[in-house]
Amino acid sequence: MNKINKSRVLFKEAQKHMPGGVNSPVRAFKNINGNPVFFKKALGPYVFDVDNNKYIDYIGSWGPMIMGHSHPKIIKAITKQLQLGTSYGAPTSIESETAKLIKECFPSIQKIRMVNSGTEATMSAVRLARGYTKRNKIIKFDGCYHGHVDSLLIKAGSGVSTFGLPDSPGIPNELAKKTLSCEFNNENEFLKVFNKVKNDLAAVIVEPIAGNMGFVPGNKSFLKLLRKKTSENKSLLIFDEVMTGFRVSLGGAQEIYGIKPDLTTLGKIIGAGLPVGAFGGKKNIMDYLAPNGPVYQAGTLSGNPLAMAAGATLISLLIKSNPYKSLELKAKTLLDKMKEIFEEYEIPISTNQIGGMFGFFFSDALPENLNDVMKTNDIHFKNFLNACMNNGIYFAPSKFEAGFISTKHTNTEINNTIRTIKAILKEGI
């Protein structure tokens, strides 16, 4: 059983200075009524907290650590750039290098713009879509998270024809009304809403493989329908691949489904742990951005040389090793064994994985949408997650998050995880 005394003290201190003691809400562990742990270092598949507890890390900074923490080649690339300066606010050759590597993997991207976070990428993509199409409305899907962008922090509620209500105070109703949210994987509901708003529909934005309501892949026919309808209507299809880009396969979810979106948003992995986002797509659409076009978008630190150096190195390593089949196999081995153990104790669990991303739910069948995810067992989740934290297994502390595995997770880590889970269930959750 881990002792986290120092983390408790640090959390009390942090609460004096930052709302909730954190700079991003999920870190406060409210979803599992836990106490957040404070980390001090990370190596390979492990993170270490301030009380010197060691955890097998199945979050990997929410994706970027796909080749493990503190990868020597990435550290080397950052260190080399560090000697040359941390930021110039001016062009560098590393930006084109990174862009070329991304385009090599994502044929739908002809031009790309770097930004500093996933939120910035989706915010800018939506503005570009509105500017380019000269239309205002956006369709998104319940449970898909696209960063905390005003226009995207919206859920439609239960009625299909209800206009969007903001998920957060501070978003004007007038703006929220321009966004409609439909049930994920529900073709009929999408068609109804689409037909209602198509004349003013700028874009449809979707996580093709959702990772922000747990791990819920889109159905192929559903995603194909989005492509068909948006093309017919001259609305843009935006794939938000901030999480799935370079995570489920080299070419993201769009490669797996064989669907080309008009715009793609990226983040997480492409910065290798430094703050980066990007959005890209068809040349004629991207050239509608300033300074070529009228849609304004800018960033003092965009294309930051440290971040580009780290990202380009990681993407090169991924292109060279193409680890996705082996990552998926490892995730499957872990989840299959987990399932066996839970079944022994007659606790229903459903699991799924693609590439280096995975999910488990306390439910008989795999969820297809946010409503299904909400119905999965909360008590089992909370108890299991807290027990895992106490025993050195770091899974995402919310059932609305996905799991991530790295190339540095070996049979040793997987077997140790399984052994720990067996012991946890023996004690009871």
Ligand SMILES: *Cc1c(COP(=O)(O)O)cnc(C)c1O
């Ligand atoms: C993480 C994420 C974002 C937001 O990225 P930030 O860097 O946290 O702003 C947007 N979309 C998806 C799909 C994400 O997973």
